[in-house]
Amino acid sequence: MSGADSAVYAQTLLTALGPAAERSLDLPPEESFLSDDHTPVEFSLAFVPDADPTLRVLLEPGYGAGGLAENGRVGLRVVREMARRWGFDTKRLDELEDLFFPPEPKGPLALWCALELLPGGVPKAKVYLNPAASGQERSAETVREALRRLGHRQAFAALPEGDRHLFFALDLGDWEEPRVKVYLAHHDLSAAEAAGLSRVDGGPGRKEIKRFFRTAAGRGVDADGFDHRDVPLDRRPGLTCHAFTESRTGLPSGFTLHIPVRDYARDDREALDRAVAVLRRHGMDPAPLVRALSAVTSRRLQDGVGLIAYLGLVHQQGKPPRMNAYISSEAYEVRPPVPVAVPVPFPQAEVVH
Numbered sequence: 001m002s003g004a005d006s007a008v009y010a011q012t013l014l015t016a017l018g019p020a021a022e023r024s025l026d027l028p029p030e031e032s033f034l035s036d037d038h039t040p041v042e043f044s045l046a047f048v049p050d051a052d053p054t055l056r057v058l059l060e061p062g063y064g065a066g067g068l069a070e071n072g073r074v075g076l077r078v079v080r081e082m083a084r085r086w087g088f089d090t091k092r093l094d095e096l097e098d099l100f101f102p103p104e105p106k107g108p109l110a111l112w113c114a115l116e117l118l119p120g121g122v123p124k125a126k127v128y129l130n131p132a133a134s135g136q137e138r139s140a141e142t143v144r145e146a147l148r149r150l151g152h153r154q155a156f157a158a159l160p161e162g163d164r165h166l167f168f169a170l171d172l173g174d175w176e177e178p179r180v181k182v183y184l185a186h187h188d189l190s191a192a193e194a195a196g197l198s199r200v201d202g203g204p205g206r207k208e209i210k211r212f213f214r215t216a217a218g219r220g221v222d223a224d225g226f227d228h229r230d231v232p233l234d235r236r237p238g239l240t241c242h243a244f245t246e247s248r249t250g251l252p253s254g255f256t257l258h259i260p261v262r263d264y265a266r267d268d269r270e271a272l273d274r275a276v277a278v279l280r281r282h283g284m285d286p287a288p289l290v291r292a293l294s295a296v297t298s299r300r301l302q303d304g305v306g307l308i309a310y311l312g313l314v315h316q317q318g319k320p321p322r323m324n325a326y327i328s329s330e331a332y333e334v335r336p337p338v339p340v341a342v343p344v345p346f347p348q349a350e351v352v353h
């Protein structure tokens with residue numbers, strides 16, 4: 001990124017965060033579901049073959065506003081200020097306001113905003129809303145109604161089953177094909193199940209999804225010959241995201257599988273190795289990811305886990321696959337690495353296996 005762009009974007013982030021950006025890190029964090037240590041900022045790199053990755057940032061403008069209702073109000077105000085500043089309209093968001101901003105909203109979030117920090121100082125914006133704002137039990141209906149209002153009448157029926165609607169996201173501003181995205185959480189997801197979740201016509205190959213799942217989640221055959229390839233994600237769930245860009249077919253045009261690598265790796269060295277393997281396999285240069293990690297922290301990778309929060313494999317119809325790596329800020333806390341199991345003496349090892 002040019003020096004001028006990075007200066008403009010640093011100011012943009014400070015403005016979007018408002019008072020939170022001035023808050024001392026010596027104070028305990030406010031509640032935020034955005035990252036594990038409650039820092040309201042997460043970076044990510046979107047990799048494509050044969051080009052530089054795009055740097056993005058996800059942030060919570062209403063962080064520390066004192067309650068979810070106020071958090072949402074601040075979020076809406078900040079997004080509308082961005083719209084005025086960069087000349088885009090928020091019509092699609094305005095049409096959904098009553099659905100996602102009820103008087104007494106439920107968690108786990110009110111509004112997040114993501115910016116793609118493109119060259120030139122004018123970012124592309126996305127908003128993330130909470131389907132459970134009116135209660136977890138209403139979330140499916142909220143998503144169905146939101147899709148309907150945006151003209152995607154058949155979209156809800158096209159989605160796969162999941163355990164929880166996590167986010168409803170909108171691209172705002174100058175996008176070639178603005179997307180409406182629905183994120184689902186899937187508990188105990190296995191590689192084979194993940195391979196059957198895409199509803200994109202002619203979408204990603206099952207084999208490719210399984211290979212990505214297993215590499216990212218560390219589901220292989222271990223040194224002792226034990227086969228972990230079909231072991232499901234038993235801690236944090238896997239997430240899918242379906243993207244809708246037209247309403248003619250009723251089908252999504254994009255599918256992403258997100259693996260929370262941080263809950264399935266010992267430390268960030270291991271998480272980075274997996275990211276590198278996935279990137280190389282798709283013909284992408286991992287060097288920018290390595291540089292990005294050292295830009296956010298000076299700690300050694302093996303001294304914590306969680307710096308790489310998720311790895312995502314993105315398929316958008318008509319485009320080559322993309323890989324996203326989500327990078328935590330760790331402004332408050334580093335999660336300690338998983339201790340390596342002490343080798344069990346021989347007779348007990350016999351019993352265990």
Ligand code: TRP
Binds near residue numbers: 033036260309310
């Ligand atoms: N922190 C939340 C989680 O881990 C939400 C989240 C932040 C997220 N960044 C993400 C989810 C990137 C998917 C991909 O679930």
